[in-house]
Amino acid sequence: MAEIEQLFCGKDLGPGAAGAALTQLGTSLETFGGKSLGFLAGDEPDNLPLFGPFCARVFMENACAALLGRIDPFRVMYLHEFQSQEEYDLAKRAKTAFAWTGDVISPGQLLQEMWSVDHDIAKVSRSLLSQHMDVLVWRPAIESVLDFMATTGNPISHYGFDDVDPQNFIHGLRPRISALYSILSKGVHWEFFSTSLMMDDPTIKNSIRETFAFMLKVGIISHFIPTAYCSMDRQLALETYVTLREKIA
Template structure:
């Protein structure tokens, strides 16, 4: 349902908890950015449906399919968070993809890239005038680190202060900002690299020797925990598009932990 009788857009009701946390309560026909988030939400839901079936697969099937699903969640989730924190970036991409000369068979400069839009090289003097000529807008880059994550970290801790019995939140509550950021950056870097090795056919030894059931379970859990934590974080960022009420976000965060992957 896209709107009620009064003409006010209503949220889609069948989102998974992960899609809700990453995309917010998406609506149909709500505008350009809502169209993007609606598509990303549906794509995340599709991947989640497959993730919860992993437990029933053979070890060989898990080695084959799980890396693709894990990296899909990582990329879709990061794109959704970028859309909510920096809508211009994704609207630019949307406009390029709509144009008749957009080529789907080549790498386009407008595309979301892991190195550039999610991770970026450290800026040695971020506030020097020369650095600000073309500042990185990477999700885990130096400017986001200061202006988004550090600026709102205490607000996040205040929001979860009274939450009890949630393992991920208990773990998050004891971290300093520096520890949180370092661990998040490190986890994003490592899981992307490890999952990618399961997708690209570069190995000349059996894939299952590197991506056995236990290893794959760890990678998927690390991926979901980290992307979900950033989704929870965005719920306290004042300028975020489609921001969830923090109690709704906390409930979704808890539900994700009970999703039953593996």
């Protein structure tokens, strides 16, 4: 199942804090991503409602952290070094911990004017799915992915990218991936006070499948970002994406 690790963390990781952090994330991705795929395949059906949402949410968060680490390594380098300090206390909430709002989704409202001279640096978000990351990183990479897929002899639909528009993909992904995060979180914390709201097996499996579908797309796109750390060969990345996509069909 090394495909999961390589698609999100990259290949041939080097020494240093970035490589160490991504190696750790890769181990988690293999464990929880592999477990999630197992649930989709029908493994351990009794454990699906207990652990399915948890495994899928860990996979989602770790995949996002790994992608951010390859695009903007400082964040995971800092976290690796911070957690390596003797005084790091597991019992205390660190204000600089990796967080969904802030590291994946930008806090606050979307900017009406992205390039205003009046913006201070705090307005220029480096979150994984921020407006600026979308324009500077994701859109050019998506165009490269589509161009590359067009040379393979297969239709774009073969890769599930027929509905992917470089200008709107990340904008549309933000609300849906946040909704999936919320759904999975309810399964993790078991936030149910009415039996009518409890998640049944099909709901959990659909959430896992949709989470993987979105994250696999972002994963393959990341290997077409020229500045991303330790990207795979593009053909190998595409083959890895196809292999994993078949597991959620």
